[in-house]
Amino acid sequence: MANDPLFYIIGIALLAVVVILFFGIGSFAKGGDFNKKYANKAMRWRIIAQFVAVVLILAFVWIRGKS
Template sequence: MADDPLFWVVAIACLGVAGILIFGIGTFGRGGEFNRKHANRIMRWRIGAQFVAVILIIAFVWLRSGGN
């Protein structure tokens, strides 16, 4: 499975979601003007990245199961 390029694309997408989530939680925890201005935008980015990651995971599982 580690030799599969699609696996690495899925892994990078999941790490991207985790990175955005950690960044958003960090800015939320600190508060301040930056959080007030950008909190919703950061979480929208996370939702979009999470959508892409889930689609890639579903595609990976479907393609590796034979596409039936």
């Protein structure tokens, strides 16, 4: 499993989700104009990143299940 490049791509996608999540939490904590400017964008980025991560995980399970 660790020899599969898709496994590492999934790890990178999951890491991206975590980074975006912490960016969003940080923008909420900072508040003010920064929060108003970036809160919705951070949510959209997180949702897109989560979608990509889930699709990659499902593809990995599907590909590994065939072999």
